[in-house]
Amino acid sequence: MPPSFQYECLATDGAARLGRLATAHGAIDTPAFMPVGTAATVKAMQPESVAATGAQILLGNTYHLMLRPGAERIEQLGGLHRFMNWPGPILTDSGGFQVMSLAKLRKLDADGVTFQSHHDGSSHRLTPERSMRIQHCLDADITMAFDECTPFPATPAQAADSMRLSMRWAARSKAAFVPRPGYGLFGIVQGGIYPDLRAESAEALQRIGFDGYAVGGLAVGEGQEAMFATLDVTVPLLPADRPRYLMGVGRPSDIIGAVCRGIDMFDCVMPTRSGRTAQAFTRRGTVNLRNARHQDDPRPLEEGCACPACRQYSRAYLHHLIRCEEILGAMLLTWHNLQHYQDLMRDLRAAIGAGRLQAFAAEAAATEALGDIPPLG
Amino acid sequence: MPPSFQYECLATDGAARLGRLATAHGAIDTPAFMPVGTAATVKAMQPESVAATGAQILLGNTYHLMLRPGAERIEQLGGLHRFMNWPGPILTDSGGFQVMSLAKLRKLDADGVTFQSHHDGSSHRLTPERSMRIQHCLDADITMAFDECTPFPATPAQAADSMRLSMRWAARSKAAFVPRPGYGLFGIVQGGIYPDLRAESAEALQRIGFDGYAVGGLAVGEGQEAMFATLDVTVPLLPADRPRYLMGVGRPSDIIGAVCRGIDMFDCVMPTRSGRTAQAFTRRGTVNLRNARHQDDPRPLEEGCACPACRQYSRAYLHHLIRCEEILGAMLLTWHNLQHYQDLMRDLRAAIGAGRLQAFAAEAAATEALGDIPPLG
Numbered sequence: 001m002p003p004s005f006q007y008e009c010l011a012t013d014g015a016a017r018l019g020r021l022a023t024a025h026g027a028i029d030t031p032a033f034m035p036v037g038t039a040a041t042v043k044a045m046q047p048e049s050v051a052a053t054g055a056q057i058l059l060g061n062t063y064h065l066m067l068r069p070g071a072e073r074i075e076q077l078g079g080l081h082r083f084m085n086w087p088g089p090i091l092t093d094s095g096g097f098q099v100m101s102l103a104k105l106r107k108l109d110a111d112g113v114t115f116q117s118h119h120d121g122s123s124h125r126l127t128p129e130r131s132m133r134i135q136h137c138l139d140a141d142i143t144m145a146f147d148e149c150t151p152f153p154a155t156p157a158q159a160a161d162s163m164r165l166s167m168r169w170a171a172r173s174k175a176a177f178v179p180r181p182g183y184g185l186f187g188i189v190q191g192g193i194y195p196d197l198r199a200e201s202a203e204a205l206q207r208i209g210f211d212g213y214a215v216g217g218l219a220v221g222e223g224q225e226a227m228f229a230t231l232d233v234t235v236p237l238l239p240a241d242r243p244r245y246l247m248g249v250g251r252p253s254d255i256i257g258a259v260c261r262g263i264d265m266f267d268c269v270m271p272t273r274s275g276r277t278a279q280a281f282t283r284r285g286t287v288n289l290r291n292a293r294h295q296d297d298p299r300p301l302e303e304g305c306a307c308p309a310c311r312q313y314s315r316a317y318l319h320h321l322i323r324c325e326e327i328l329g330a331m332l333l334t335w336h337n338l339q340h341y342q343d344l345m346r347d348l349r350a351a352i353g354a355g356r357l358q359a360f361a362a363e364a365a366a367t368e369a370l371g372d373i374p375p376l377g
Numbered sequence: 378m379p380p381s382f383q384y385e386c387l388a389t390d391g392a393a394r395l396g397r398l399a400t401a402h403g404a405i406d407t408p409a410f411m412p413v414g415t416a417a418t419v420k421a422m423q424p425e426s427v428a429a430t431g432a433q434i435l436l437g438n439t440y441h442l443m444l445r446p447g448a449e450r451i452e453q454l455g456g457l458h459r460f461m462n463w464p465g466p467i468l469t470d471s472g473g474f475q476v477m478s479l480a481k482l483r484k485l486d487a488d489g490v491t492f493q494s495h496h497d498g499s500s501h502r503l504t505p506e507r508s509m510r511i512q513h514c515l516d517a518d519i520t521m522a523f524d525e526c527t528p529f530p531a532t533p534a535q536a537a538d539s540m541r542l543s544m545r546w547a548a549r550s551k552a553a554f555v556p557r558p559g560y561g562l563f564g565i566v567q568g569g570i571y572p573d574l575r576a577e578s579a580e581a582l583q584r585i586g587f588d589g590y591a592v593g594g595l596a597v598g599e600g601q602e603a604m605f606a607t608l609d610v611t612v613p614l615l616p617a618d619r620p621r622y623l624m625g626v627g628r629p630s631d632i633i634g635a636v637c638r639g640i641d642m643f644d645c646v647m648p649t650r651s652g653r654t655a656q657a658f659t660r661r662g663t664v665n666l667r668n669a670r671h672q673d674d675p676r677p678l679e680e681g682c683a684c685p686a687c688r689q690y691s692r693a694y695l696h697h698l699i700r701c702e703e704i705l706g707a708m709l710l711t712w713h714n715l716q717h718y719q720d721l722m723r724d725l726r727a728a729i730g731a732g733r734l735q736a737f738a739a740e741a742a743a744t745e746a747l748g749d750i751p752p753l754g
Binding site for chain 1: 675691703
């Protein structure tokens, strides 16, 4: 019998929760970070290497996959897990966020969005029903409701209109979603930075009823303070027996702050994208390996890190690869950054379990403030 | 005690030889194919993955490494093996071939070559003595004598002048090379497509005395027939107790033909470069995975191949990665191509050991002539 889609809270520390989410393709320890596998690949990584960092769930993008190679093609080939050789859980976004960011190439109406492919200009359409169908084809363990990601800044009236459209689409998403054991559908709270709109949205979603609740429309330029303030008023309105997902977040300090506020799931392109642009995340902040200060440095990027970039190579070598624009540079730094994010999530889970999350957060902030190790004498 | 640099012939089959070459960083089973690690990385591969294909020795490029990151820098960082995390044997070229191919950016004189970096136009100089010094800094198990790669086509007079210059440089290379246990220096036979010049060169090199003998100046446009004809007249003139290396070769059929003529070692960028341009080598010839015929094909690239591209993915997925210009496409196809080359070398060694090389060569040619598997009905 396939497992039911179920969230279990194992421990709390303040608002933070240690939990476990069971899905059709396996369980996820939360708080969890989901590496982004936009086009059915976590860029520059083999999936077994992604798993080796500790990642248990990936995110796939409906917008990219519907255009290339096409949702029905992936379904025909056995679903996204098989297509990309990732046997674990997958969450897919609804396509809404990417379509909205196309700006002039898309046209919004009450029923959905018509847009042009950024590849070839061909015309496509997404509605709540089509988004549900695509995510079903992809065989996503977690399907996201189709929504409009409210732009920032937005006036209260703009944010309200946008949020209410998303709530109507959320109801249509629920109606169109085909329930299966172990598969879940998440609603997305919108409302910009306005607490009353967030409350209205959280209530509307719960009336519809979802397997999990995401907070959307953040990390779009409002800044960490406004993001945390919005979480402070939104998360307490979400049901305790369902997982909570902060979409598109973020830097390590964003994640730590959001976990402290009760968020269970995250995704962000930052570790992978930074890995292709010479930026490495370490406990002592980010390190730009393109900088010539590293060219003679025999030390590892980060002492004690289990990733191959740190275990097997010097900073001098990583710098060399980046300077020569070698693919291996992108491979190793992506791996390191994903390892750093998964190590952070593991440490956060351990801290919650031990009831010392506040101390962990303070230590992490103090260590990051130290900055990179000094250059060699 | 470090091993001595020693070639042992274990079996012969016609002119072909099954052998073993001991070096400071380990032994190599011959005939051997050396993946090219130009800038201290086999492009798009982790070194442990290169080793997993069966490769026992890599080639590094003096020209690229002297410019970036610099030979003395690599020496300071513990040598090329440690720098790039390849504990096995490494052969470095002399820089001659790459410098000659710079055309207008280089000026040849009797003593050496002055050239401009293709990166920043800075001026550099290579002489036999400097090439030996650089390869010593890199800690190459096998150092190549500094030579001029004779252009093709060349008149007999041009080829003779060029070859004799290389022979003078070979003597200077031998004088400048610092012998160490387990480390060897190879001379390079030149002379274009002219048998008398090849004979003169082979004799000149043996008077100097080298640990191995390379055949240079081939695979530069003369065609397979002329290349084999040159091997037919050159290889018998080389000493039986030393390894023989055909530089820069080649396609699988080139390698098979050269092994049949007594060559022990090969290098070529073809498997790695093709892996980054969607070309896959299979027993049934090359397959262009960019072709849309693969987009719905659930079958592996090559049935029975042990590489991850074939074990874990469909042709449809590989096609998708290439169409999306995903780094994982280059990673997987490079791995497959290196696996194909190493499998070929393993099969060649087994065929020589079993005394059935001619039958193997005929089967390989017949299988390649079949072409790729037919599209799905």
